[in-house]
Amino acid sequence: MAFKGRDVISILDFSRNELEHVFRVANKMRGIMKHGTTLLKTNLMASLFFEPSTRTRLSFETAMARLGGRVVGFAEPGGTSIAKGETLEDTIRMVDAYTDIIVMRHPKEGSASSAAQVADHPVINAGDGSQHHPTQAMLDLFTIWRELGKVDGLHVAVVGDLKHGRAATSLIYGLSKFDHVRLSLVSPSLLKIRNEVADYLSEKNISMSETENLTDVIRDADVVYVTRIQKERFSDPAEYERVKGSYCLDLRAISGTNDQMIILHPLPRVDELATEVDSSPHAKYFEQAKNGVPVRMALLALILGEAR
Ligand code: CP
Numbered sequence: 001m002a003f004k005g006r007d008v009i010s011i012l013d014f015s016r017n018e019l020e021h022v023f024r025v026a027n028k029m030r031g032i033m034k035h036g037t038t039l040l041k042t043n044l045m046a047s048l049f050f051e052p053s054t055r056t057r058l059s060f061e062t063a064m065a066r067l068g069g070r071v072v073g074f075a076e077p078g079g080t081s082i083a084k085g086e087t088l089e090d091t092i093r094m095v096d097a098y099t100d101i102i103v104m105r106h107p108k109e110g111s112a113s114s115a116a117q118v119a120d121h122p123v124i125n126a127g128d129g130s131q132h133h134p135t136q137a138m139l140d141l142f143t144i145w146r147e148l149g150k151v152d153g154l155h156v157a158v159v160g161d162l163k164h165g166r167a168a169t170s171l172i173y174g175l176s177k178f179d180h181v182r183l184s185l186v187s188p189s190l191l192k193i194r195n196e197v198a199d200y201l202s203e204k205n206i207s208m209s210e211t212e213n214l215t216d217v218i219r220d221a222d223v224v225y226v227t228r229i230q231k232e233r234f235s236d237p238a239e240y241e242r243v244k245g246s247y248c249l250d251l252r253a254i255s256g257t258n259d260q261m262i263i264l265h266p267l268p269r270v271d272e273l274a275t276e277v278d279s280s281p282h283a284k285y286f287e288q289a290k291n292g293v294p295v296r297m298a299l300l301a302l303i304l305g306e307a308r
Contacts, residue, residue, distance in 0.1 A: 001017070001018055001021050001302075001308075003018075003021075003299075003302035003303055003305075004302070004303065004304070004305040005122055005303065005305070006122055006303055007112075007116040007122050007123045007124070007125075008122070008123075008124040008125055008134050008135065008299065008303070009112050009113050009116060009123070009125045009132065009134065010125070010131075010132045010134055010170070010173070011132070011134040011137040011138065011170050011173050011174045011177075012173050013134075014134075014138075014177070015177065016177040016178060019138065019141060019174065019177060020145075021302075022138055022142070022295065022298050022299060022302070023141070023142045023145050023146075023295075025298035025301065025302060025307050026142055026291070026294040026295045026297070026298040027146075027294070028298075029293075029294035029295075029297040029298050029301075030294045032066075033066050033293055033294055033297060036065075036066045036067070036068065037066070037067055037068055038067075038068035039067045039068055039301055039306045039307070040064065040067040040068050040069035040300065040301065040304055040306055041068040041069065042069075043064075043067075043069040043070070043100045043101065043300075043304050043306075044069065044070050044071070044072060044098070044099045044100050045060070045061075045064045045069055045070070045071050045072075045073075045099060045100065045101050045102075045103060045300065046071075046072055046073050046095045046098070046099040046101070046102045046103065046104075047060060047061055047071050047072070047073030047074075047075075047103050048073050048074060048077075048091075048095065048102060048103065048104040048105070048106075049073070049074065049075050049076065049104075049105045049126070050076070050077045050082075050104070050105060050106040050107060050111075051105050051106065051107050051127065052075075052076070053075075053105055053126070053127070054267075054268065055266075055267060055289050055292055056105060056126045056127060056133075056135070056136070056292070057075060057105070057126070059289075059292035059293045059296055060103045060124075060126065060135075060296050060300075062293050063292075063293050063294075063296035063297040063300055064300060066293065066297055067297055067300060067301060067306075069300070072098070072099060073095075073103075088106070088108075088111060088114065088115065089114065089115075089118045092104075092115045092118050092119050092123075093118055093119075095119075096118070096119040096120055096121050099121065100121055100304065101121055101122050101123075101124065101300065101303060101304060102115065102119055102121060102122070102123045102124070103123075103124045103126050104123060104124070104125065104126055105125075105126040105127045105128070106127075106128055106129070107128075107129055108128065108129055109128055109129035109130060109131040110128060110129075110131065111128045111129070112124075112125030112126075112128045112132070113125075113128075122303050122304075124299070124303070127166055128166070129166065129233075130163070130164045130165070130166050130169070130194075130230070130233055131166055131169070132166055132169070132170050133166040133167045133169075133170045133266075134170055135292075135295065135296060135299060136166075136167045136170060136171075136266050136292075137167070137170035137171045137173065137174035138174070138295050138299070139288065139291045139292045139295040139296075140167070140171050140174070140225070140264060140266070140288065141171070141174050141175070142291055142294075142295050143262075143264060143284060143287065143288040143291050144156075144223055144262070144264070146291070147262050147284055147287075148222060148223070148260065148262065151175065151178040151181065152178050152179040152180055152181070153179065153180045153181070154178075154181055154182070154222040154223060155181075155182040155184065155217075155220055155221050155222050155223075156171075156175055156181060156182070156183055156184070156221065156222065156223040156225060157183075157184040157185075157186055157214065157217050157218060157221040157223070157224045157225065158171065158172060158183065158184070158185055158186065158225045158227070159186040159187070159214055159224060159225065159226045159227065159247065159249070159272075160186075160187060160191070160226055160227035160228060160229065160247070160272060161187065161191045161227055161228065161229045161230045161233075161243075162185055162187045162191055162192060162193040162197075162227075163187070163190070163191045163192060163193065163194055164191070164229075164230035164233035164234070165227045165228075165230055167227060167266035168225070168227045168266075169193070169194075169197055171225060172185075172193070172197060172201070173197075173200070175206075176200070176201065176204050176206050180207075181206065181207070182207045182208075183201070183206060183207065183208040183209070184208075184209055184210075184211065184216075184217035184221065185208060185209070185210045185211070186210075186211055186212070186213070186214045186216075186217065186247075187210075187212065188212060188243045188246045188247075189212060190239060190242065190243050191229070191243060192210060193210075214247065214249070214253060215253070218253065218254065218257055218261075219256060219257055219258070220258070221257065221258065221261055222258065222260065222261055222262070223261070223262055223263075223264060224249065224254075224257075224261060224262075224263045224264070224282075225264045225265070226249050226263065226264070226265045226269075226272055226273050227265065227266060227272070228265075228268065228269055228270045228272050229243055229244055229246075229270070229272065231244070245271055247272055248271060248272055248273070248274055249263065249272065249273050249274065249277060250274035250276060250277060251274070251276050251277060251280065254277065254280065254282055257282070261282055262282055262284045263277065263280070263282045263283050263284060263285060264284055264285055264288050265285040265288070266288075267285060267289055273285075
């Protein structure tokens with residue numbers, strides 16, 4: 001499969017077979033990640049985070065370190081020449097000259113694609129505005145695949161801010177690559193999926209229903225994927241005030257659900273997922289976050305041509 005040298009901008013650019021290949025390599029990485037390897041010992045990764053991150057940045061940097069590679073970069077752009085007015089494109093040209101692969105998070109939609117156009121080395125999108133978060137979707141799908149043994153035929157409820165949430169959007173796109181997945185999209189009416197996502201699902205004939213009420217769908221769900229309301233993406237603060245705190249998954253909400261049902265969340269959480277759920281056997285979100293390391297190890301090794 002052709003991973004070497006490839007950019008990772010959107011999960012839509014990957015076929016089902018390619019995603020399953022990433023899962024298989026990630027499973028192998030789980031076995032070696034504690035002791036580490038020297039697979040990428042000659043490689044240098046740039047970690048460019050123009051927006052805050054805990055999991056994505058640290059799991060990419062951990063993945064590179066576990067593979068024997070090295071990392072340069074920044075966790076906020078204030079200390080770079082962007083503060084003096086340098087453009088994103090010029091910044092990327094410089095970083096591209098110094099390193100072998102670029103991992104980048106940026107608030108502007110389309111920024112990863114713009115970076116990939118000026119970089120000779122591969123660019124991995126670690127989140128661009130509300131648009132895409134492809135490696136999050138890969139680790140989400142990997143977690144479902146490991147926990148439930150398959151993705152085909154599952155009923156997945158995606159809950160929360162589906163308008164601004166790039167993790168939710170990328171997961172929906174990723175699920176569309178599998179067979180007979182049923183989507184229940186649960187959100188306040190102000191936060192429904194964007195038209196381009198709805199149009200895509202309709203074109204692909206993906207089974208999808210929308211509701212504001214999680215109790216309508218939770219009993220029958222195999223996966224409940226909860227997301228936070230993305231306060232930082234609202235252009236109108238009054239609109240945020242209208243929807244904040246409008247849902248919360250707690251133990252009462254999950255009583256009587258299917259025994260095998262798993263609860264995922266890309267994290268961070270605010271108030272939409274009660275901490276009392278953490279001790280439930282359904283809660284898999286911390287396992288999901290841990291899976292970020294082997295999945296990102298797999299991607300880095302495949303793209304840098306050191307895994308097949
Ligand atoms: N899931 C996710 O993207 O988390 P961070 O914002 O902490 O990277």
